[in-house]
Amino acid sequence: MSATQLLPGSPELRAEFPILQRSVHKRPLVYLDNAATSQKPRAVIAKLVECYEQWNSNVHRGVHRLSEEATEHYEGARQRIARHLGANTAEIVFTRGATESINLVAQSFGRAQVQAGDEVLVTALEHHSNIVPWQILCRERGAKLKVVPITDAGELVEGAFASMLTPRTRLAAFTWVSNALGTVNPVGDMCALARARGVTTLVDACQAVQHFPVNVQTLGADFLVFSGHKVYAPNGSGVLYGRRALLEAMPPWQGGGDMIASVTFEESTWNHVPHKFEAGTPDYPAAVGLACALEWLNAIGFDAIAAHEQTLLAATVEALRSMAGVKLVGQPAQRSGVVSFAVDGIHPHDLATVLDRMGVAVRAGHHCAQPVMDRLGVPATTRASFSVFNNMDDVNALAQAVREAKRLFGL
């Protein structure tokens, strides 16, 4: 079936996800942990099988037919992803995921640009992967990591980002959508503010690319990162977008094969971008799977996806809000993908165990965002996160499971 006929949440679309056929604890799987990792549609799985059955070979190396085909698939995927993001092909670096993308920028751009006394600006909504690489860099350089505060609703304090950009700020790194709370940040405005002050920006788009269209030109970001495994693509795929001039000026990060132009024991010279940043044999099947996943999403259409997911989010917020003793953690005006909540008298870890036994997979814990939890005064939350295949039955199953947990705990 062509993806053009698929409606978000429809039985036909759900049938494209083989894993939804299985049961969990003898109940149908209700997968609401999409922000942790997405499930894979048949098209993406088939693409991986095609790779290993039809054209598997190392890329950029052999003169033989298979290597030529593998290279065409890999570089073709780069072109298709660049087109999706509004970038040039040379601006797309394949990585293992967003974490590796951020570490690459921190250690290549960061080490070259950040000196003692300089500042790196992040927000209180960041995932650990957009905190720790900057912490390591700042400690090494004697630079300062500054944090834009959030409100009790889980939104950035208005005006704080602008006021915290100083002449010493070398880079501002911030998430588009909070993985813990679902808050959508005004990243376009933030990029514009930073650019006006000459500050380089990095946007973490891990919880964005699967939910709405992302265009680096209209966004105005200098760097943008995301992980393939969260956007219906294979594990081990990821992207670093960087403005070409920035990438060209940056020193290489990891050394090895493919990233060099020539090597002698006296000196090596570097391949041009993006290959300068891709040392070693890449996970080309994963990269091809990522291009396939983005095209699969485009065929469904992001307008339909966003409208469907917003309907599910609103219904979930409404269902939870109407239950006694249930509190939403983070109440952003603009939300995407995620609802975080707490139930009085039930620890999130216990709640997630009860939900699991009813077939409902959610995340319980700090969501790799401990500073968010600390700021909102909770040790952990329960998080339901949505994707294109979820439907109202899933929302109802979640609500029913929460009611069952309350009954079990005598609440």
Add this chain to the structure above:
Amino acid sequence: MNELDDLYQEMILGHARSPRNFGTLKPCDRSANGHNPLCGDRIAVYLRMNGRAVSEIAFDGAGCAICTASASLMTDAVKGLEREAIDRVFESVHNLATGKSTDGGDLGKLAVFSGVSAFPMRVKCATLPWHTLQAALDSNATPVTTE
């Protein structure tokens, strides 16, 4: 839902709601902190010693029902015991919680943790207080984690 009822028995829920020996001991002879990074459970165990035996024990922190009830029941169970006896009780609790043993014979209230055996992901919740107690007995300065 039987396994859930076995896990969240009234004994566990009651101790989780109203834990015994909850708070700090000031002064104390030994203490240790424990942490489960997976779920964010944090616990501290405080001890006063009478020779080699635990004479008083308290704990505080924030954890799930399994962790809090385990700490509460543990503090009731180990008063007056020396290290070797405490280790033996923990081994029995651990064997029950992991399903290695189904006989909670002489464990008394601690036998309730047999319900954890159907939930392998939750064994660490039940054992964190015990590991923290052992660290306190060893006066281990570094925080314990379950990882």
